Amino acid sequence: MSEWIHTFEDWLLEFGSIGLFIVSFMESSFFPIPPDVLMIPMGIANPDRAFWYAFLTTAGSVLGALLGWYIGKKVGRPILRYFIKEEKIVKVEQYFEKYGAMAILIAGFTPIPYKVFTIFSGISRVKIPTLIIWSIIGRGARFFLEAAIIVALGDKAMPFIEENFAMLTAGVGGVAIVGYLIYLFVRKAKKV
Structure with missing residues (x-):
């Protein structure tokens, strides 16, 4: 199975930006390959285009989230x-129960595939506008963080991302949750 996936990844890399866009679209709804596996090597190969990617x-x-x-x-x-598996579905339900639609933002920073959240x-x-807004923020934060790391570290970005990205995304996700809770608190205080 993994050999097939690597062959498919190589084939998609031949399509460059179009292949990256297609994988990103499909991964948000039904496809197993995350777009990071294309975006990161493409960005390292061409750092001037990392933010475009x-x-x-x-x-x-x-x-694709739509x-x-x-x-x-x-x-x-x-x-x-x-x-x-059922246990991941239950985990996603817990995120939605606890954070509402903001779970879509959190999804950008969890190892659970994004398609499960969409x-x-x-x-x-x-609501579709809510899905779009939280998807832009969550997915954008993830991919632009990867691009920033690529621009800052160049060829050393891949090992850095592999070793530290889970910690970085957890930190960014934690800050986003705290920011959202503060927003809710301030909004509630203004109504009183």
Whole structure:
């Protein structure tokens, strides 16, 4: 299976920006390969375009999230069981119960595939503008952070990302959650 995936990744790399956009779109709704595996090597090979690649990846991912939402709305929970194990579905439900639609933002920083969150957003009937806004923020933060690391570190970006990205994304995700909770607190205080 992994040999097939690597062959497919190599084939997509031949399409450059178009291949990156397509993978980003598909990964947000049904595809198993995360766009990072294309974006990072493309950015390292051409650091002047790293932020362009981050933009394309974000745009493709957000548009793919709309397809994921539609899949969730029309087919629902049974389709999730096709992609992932029940315990991950339960984890996503917990995120949605605890954080509401902001779980979409958190999804950009978790190891759970993004498509699970987009499909679940359709099941949960999250409003499309909410899905778009949180997807832009969450996915954009992830991909632009990777691009910034590539620009800053060049060839050393790949090992740095492999060793530290989980910690970095957890930190950024934690800051986003705290910021959101502060926003909710301030909004509630203004109503009183």
